[in-house]
Amino acid sequence: MAVTGVLRPGHAQIRVLNLEEDVKFYRDVFGLVEQGRDAQGRVYFKAWDERDHNSVILRQADTAGIDFFGFKVDSVATLNKLEGDLNAYGVKTERVPAGEMLATGERVRFEVPTGHVIELYAEKKDVGNGLGYSNPAPWNKQSETGFAPTRMDHALLGGGDLDGARDIFINVLGFYLTEEVVAEDGKTQIAVWLSCSNKTHDIAFVRCPENGKLHHVSYWIETWEKVLRAADLMSMNDVPVDIGPTRHGITRGATIYAFDRSGNRFETFSGGYISYPDMHVLTWPIQHLPEGLDYAQRKLHETFLTVFS
Amino acid sequence: MGVQAEPRTAVMVRITDTGESYKCHTDESLLTGMHRMGKRGIPVGCRGGGCSVCKVQVVAGAYSQIRAMSREYVSEEDLAHGRVLACCVAPRGEIELAVIGKLNKAVTR
Ligand SMILES: [Fe+2]
Numbered sequence: 001m002a003v004t005g006v007l008r009p010g011h012a013q014i015r016v017l018n019l020e021e022d023v024k025f026y027r028d029v030f031g032l033v034e035q036g037r038d039a040q041g042r043v044y045f046k047a048w049d050e051r052d053h054n055s056v057i058l059r060q061a062d063t064a065g066i067d068f069f070g071f072k073v074d075s076v077a078t079l080n081k082l083e084g085d086l087n088a089y090g091v092k093t094e095r096v097p098a099g100e101m102l103a104t105g106e107r108v109r110f111e112v113p114t115g116h117v118i119e120l121y122a123e124k125k126d127v128g129n130g131l132g133y134s135n136p137a138p139w140n141k142q143s144e145t146g147f148a149p150t151r152m153d154h155a156l157l158g159g160g161d162l163d164g165a166r167d168i169f170i171n172v173l174g175f176y177l178t179e180e181v182v183a184e185d186g187k188t189q190i191a192v193w194l195s196c197s198n199k200t201h202d203i204a205f206v207r208c209p210e211n212g213k214l215h216h217v218s219y220w221i222e223t224w225e226k227v228l229r230a231a232d233l234m235s236m237n238d239v240p241v242d243i244g245p246t247r248h249g250i251t252r253g254a255t256i257y258a259f260d261r262s263g264n265r266f267e268t269f270s271g272g273y274i275s276y277p278d279m280h281v282l283t284w285p286i287q288h289l290p291e292g293l294d295y296a297q298r299k300l301h302e303t304f305l306t307v308f309s
Numbered sequence: 310m311g312v313q314a315e316p317r318t319a320v321m322v323r324i325t326d327t328g329e330s331y332k333c334h335t336d337e338s339l340l341t342g343m344h345r346m347g348k349r350g351i352p353v354g355c356r357g358g359g360c361s362v363c364k365v366q367v368v369a370g371a372y373s374q375i376r377a378m379s380r381e382y383v384s385e386e387d388l389a390h391g392r393v394l395a396c397c398v399a400p401r402g403e404i405e406l407a408v409i410g411k412l413n414k415a416v417t418r
Contacts, residue, residue: 017358017377062380064359240356263359263379263396306412309359309379 003074005082005174006196009154009203010072010124011054011101012217015061016262019043022058025261029237030219031146032056035127038102047219048142049150052124053103056152056217064262064309066214069155069203070107070119071173071196079122082173083108089172103127112168114159115211147230147268149219156204156267158213158308162189165205169194175202178275179250179282181289190286190305193251200251200272206305213308216257218267224254230268234258243294243301247271250284250292264309323405324350325368333400338375339365340395352412356396362410367391370404 016022023043026032032045035054044054052072059067073079083093086108096107096119105123112118131137142148159165166189169175175194178201183190193201206215221227231245234256242257242265255269284292290300322339323330329350333342340363343351354362361382368391376397383394392409 017379062377064355064357064379065381242355259355259357259359261357262377263355263357265355302412303354303362307354307360307362309355 003197005073005078006120007072007074008197009069009152010052010121011057011070012152012155013057013059013067014217014264015063015065015067016058016260017062017064018261019058019060021261026056026058029146029233029239031142031148033142036102044102047149047151048140049129051126051128053127054124057101064264065212066155068109068117068119069157070121072124073120073122076122079108079120082120085172086110089168091168113161113164114157114205116157116159116165147219147221147233149221149268151220153218153220154201154203155217156206156215158206158208158215159211160207160209162192162205162207166192166194169203176277177281179284181284181286181292183286195275198274198276200275208305208308210308214264215308216265216267218269221268221270224270227254227256227268227270231256242303246294246296248293249295265307320400321403322400325405325407326350335399335401338396338399339406351395351408352410358394358397361394362412363395364392364410365395365406366409367393368405368407371401372398372404373401375399
């Protein structure tokens with residue numbers, strides 16, 4: 001088996017300013033499937049085609065942003081090994097007991113130098129996508145409701161010490177660099193895209209003055225046609241759009257950036273290429289950021305480097 | 310959409326920094342009003358109270374809060390002094406404001 005160790009992004013806990021308003025948004029407009037609430041009042045969702053119990057968790061708070069971003073690893077043995085590797089690398093970890101999140105096993109939690117809390121876990125209950133594991137139908141009613149992404153795909157996080165965060169993902173967690181935006185000096189990375197799989201990115205970081213910032217959580221849509229359908233739904237539901245629909249030069253995804261009801265940016269996207277760890281890194285000099293972000297219009301979107309939650 | 314049963318009230322908003330002014334309804338945010346009229350002056354960000362780029366200082370006039378604002382960017386003290394996010398407050402009458410928020414591009418400078 002080739003994809004081992006860290007498998008994929010598994011959960012994102014997002015802070016919202018008005019829980020019921022955003023529950024309605026993520027359920028009825030976005031089309032995520034509500035999976036339950038816990039004793040703390042957090043609301044759990046998953047995308048229709050995801051099989052594990054939850055991937056997006058909303059928490060009522062007085063600030064917007066992201067509490068933590070979690071990755072599923074292939075086994076408990078890997079979880080234990082990676083915790084040891086993190087500690088040996090000088091990263092402090094703590095254990096969050098099984099059951100603290102609904103249907104989720106023990107988590108290893110640590111902070112990266114950009115101020116973000118990252119988690120690893122091996123177990124989350126397989127509840128299926130409702131289509132069964134024998135002779136499954138290709139889709140169901142949930143796949144046609146709202147934007148209806150098939151999965152929570154990745155996140156872009158903002159903070160000061162991008163290099164420190166990048167090094168932990170590459171040197172300890174087995175990620176590889178796929179693309180980068182570099183400053184005028186030709187060296188300083190303004191943003192990096194990191195993969196633990198065949199995806200162009202499973203996590204990305206952008207340098208910004210404040211630590212612990214959320215740039216966006218991204219969701220995979222099956223086709224460009226359905227991305228355009230999401231654009232219609234955004235306008236029909238007064239969703240503030242930031243960029244798009246357009247195609248990113250970076251990673252080549254067909255994309256829309258927009259905001260939830262609390263000002264957390266999200267992305268709905270489709271496509272991109274299949275990536276392998278032996279492939280040469282793609283570099284975007286900062287003066288080409290307009291194409292990198294918006295290949296169709298080559299517009300400089302000032303909000304990309306300035307608007308975070 | 311249909312016809313509005315009640316006529317909406319529109320009031321003048323003046324941005325002191327730029328001298329720009331626009332008409333804004335009392336049931337929409339200061340930022341929505343500006344954006345809808347194609348005017349500039351207040352930076353447009355998340356429009357949901359979660360970032361700080363549309364922060365303004367209300368210099369004169371009354372407003373009401375129509376959405377929650379992130380405490381990270383609007384403190385009790387800010388609230389007491391009329392420093393609010395333009396995407397989260399609606400004017401009650403003629404209003405004058407100064408722009409505080411900006412699209413800070415610290416990393417590329
Ligand atoms: Fe993205």
